[in-house]
Amino acid sequence: MGSECGGRGQKPEVWGRPPVRGGLRAGVMALLLGACLPEARSARHEVTATPPGASQPVATPTMTDPPVFEEIAAAAGLDFVHENGMSGQRYFVEMMGAGLALFDYDNDGDLDLYLAQGHSLAPGSAPPADASLGRLYRNDLGPGSPGSEAALRFTDVTEPSGIRAGGYGIGVAAGDYDRDGFVDLYLANWGSNQLWRNRGDGRFEDRTEAAGVDDPRWSSGASFVDVDRDGWLDLAVVNYTRYSLSGDHPCHSAATGRPDYCTPTAYPADSSSLFHNRGDGRFEDWSAQVGLAERTGPGLGIVAGDVDRDGWIDLLLANDGQPNQLWMNRGGGRFEEQGLRRGVGVNRQGLAEANMGVVLADLDEDCDEDLFITHYHDQMNTFWRNDGDGVFEDRTPESGLGFVSLPDNGFGAVEIDFDNDGRLDLFTANGDVTGIPAQVAAGDPLPLKQRDRLYRNFGAGRFEDRSDRAGDAFAEPAVGRGAAGGDLDNDGDLDLVVAYNHGPVRLLRNRIGQDAAWIGLRLVEGDPIVDSLSARVELRLTDGRRLCRRVRVDGSYASAQDPRVLIGLGRGGQVAEARVTWPDGQDEGFGALETGRYQTLRRGEGGGLP
Numbered sequence: 001m002g003s004e005c006g007g008r009g010q011k012p013e014v015w016g017r018p019p020v021r022g023g024l025r026a027g028v029m030a031l032l033l034g035a036c037l038p039e040a041r042s043a044r045h046e047v048t049a050t051p052p053g054a055s056q057p058v059a060t061p062t063m064t065d066p067p068v069f070e071e072i073a074a075a076a077g078l079d080f081v082h083e084n085g086m087s088g089q090r091y092f093v094e095m096m097g098a099g100l101a102l103f104d105y106d107n108d109g110d111l112d113l114y115l116a117q118g119h120s121l122a123p124g125s126a127p128p129a130d131a132s133l134g135r136l137y138r139n140d141l142g143p144g145s146p147g148s149e150a151a152l153r154f155t156d157v158t159e160p161s162g163i164r165a166g167g168y169g170i171g172v173a174a175g176d177y178d179r180d181g182f183v184d185l186y187l188a189n190w191g192s193n194q195l196w197r198n199r200g201d202g203r204f205e206d207r208t209e210a211a212g213v214d215d216p217r218w219s220s221g222a223s224f225v226d227v228d229r230d231g232w233l234d235l236a237v238v239n240y241t242r243y244s245l246s247g248d249h250p251c252h253s254a255a256t257g258r259p260d261y262c263t264p265t266a267y268p269a270d271s272s273s274l275f276h277n278r279g280d281g282r283f284e285d286w287s288a289q290v291g292l293a294e295r296t297g298p299g300l301g302i303v304a305g306d307v308d309r310d311g312w313i314d315l316l317l318a319n320d321g322q323p324n325q326l327w328m329n330r331g332g333g334r335f336e337e338q339g340l341r342r343g344v345g346v347n348r349q350g351l352a353e354a355n356m357g358v359v360l361a362d363l364d365e366d367c368d369e370d371l372f373i374t375h376y377h378d379q380m381n382t383f384w385r386n387d388g389d390g391v392f393e394d395r396t397p398e399s400g401l402g403f404v405s406l407p408d409n410g411f412g413a414v415e416i417d418f419d420n421d422g423r424l425d426l427f428t429a430n431g432d433v434t435g436i437p438a439q440v441a442a443g444d445p446l447p448l449k450q451r452d453r454l455y456r457n458f459g460a461g462r463f464e465d466r467s468d469r470a471g472d473a474f475a476e477p478a479v480g481r482g483a484a485g486g487d488l489d490n491d492g493d494l495d496l497v498v499a500y501n502h503g504p505v506r507l508l509r510n511r512i513g514q515d516a517a518w519i520g521l522r523l524v525e526g527d528p529i530v531d532s533l534s535a536r537v538e539l540r541l542t543d544g545r546r547l548c549r550r551v552r553v554d555g556s557y558a559s560a561q562d563p564r565v566l567i568g569l570g571r572g573g574q575v576a577e578a579r580v581t582w583p584d585g586q587d588e589g590f591g592a593l594e595t596g597r598y599q600t601l602r603r604g605e606g607g608g609l610p
Contacts, residue, residue, distance in 0.1 A: 374410025
């Protein structure tokens, strides 16, 4: 029966410690998968679906369709190669990085790129004191036909930027914390973090100590979010485990007996942090006040959103092998942790999973925010459907996202309407954390390589695997980690940048989305203007559909994304009315909008709503 489907596997045991909490015995796993198999396979068949209000079905893709993405990193000047610093000791931290940020640091209208970097962990080694490990690339989008390779070119501007990232980089967050009109960077490291303030002249300055936002533990990611609706971006930091090289101990695979990377049960989980922005360039630590300091969990993913639509932005922390935490914002600096009560702490079998990359978005076209989280191999990636009041139901088997994801160890997760039909599709960056036997036997020094995956949404929260038609890069295994979506060439469809552990970055340019109708919106407020993170836009189309999106740059794994809202409208879609709900709850209407271009909606320039 449906309620019995969606069983989860367990991480391989490591000598000297128990398996991850929530694992299932192999026999039970086989029975559960056998019950789910027909349903899961049928969900992958080609389907012609009709969206609500549409008079014509959406065209079904065929095997002769052109690939969705083309990998062009080298052609575009992105020469970054991640180094994890491995020395053969299998230090736990070395295979967990790294992330990236897509953001417009120079306010020229196109997306620039920052990539986090590691360094050697060998005894006696140290990163260079006078150089930056992470790299900043400026997007020099030039003239020419939109989407042409010649028009998209990146230049490494790390040195003139003044950024000196000396820590072991894991994640990146982007946001204009001082409201000066220029986006700043927060680097989440294994060790002390860094806040780099954008001065607006192409240079950054380190304001970590002055702002009071260092977290010297193992931070895996962060989110700039206004939790108290005072107009200033606060900072939430998610932390992983209490791991140090001095406390490192060897782990072994239970299957082969060979040395292997540890899993998080080998080290104590840590707590996460919330820093409140005082509005004067300084932050105060609210972690104890809101309860974060006393609740530990090996956190890897973080995303903000108003899940119960009460006007206050909530926080979801994805924990690796322990129940997720959903911190419900009650206003006035008060939060309640309700992950289990609201259905997202564990899966439908009541089992905690290896939660890593996270998506919070309207995946079933009903204008509330659903949840998708990637997991360890032999665990299905999980899709939780929001009932509209912030209570979630695990609908993984019914979604078609379950069985097909069993081989994958998912990290980065991105909601991306790659064909601009109005439905949010999903991308996952995959790479294992314990040795893959065939690669171990072949002598691969980093035997964790897997293929990435692309899922097409064909309506009502149902998906099919489209990876075999996504492009050549999807056939090349690598150790996928951070991932972010953004329109890098401003041609009206979302591209992807994916960071790989101990490997070169990939830039996946979208080749098909621009052929459908679309609209791009930047929601801003203030003087100078700043992106209104967490603002919500609802489009009412002439064919009766409603499409809802939220301005966000967080989510995925260790990465920051395009703050602009790019909405596919399908063939011939037109916007009859646009409504914006600003972060403090004020609603504003902007009437009918022209499609096929980017527009800026500025708070106070719209009209009233009936």
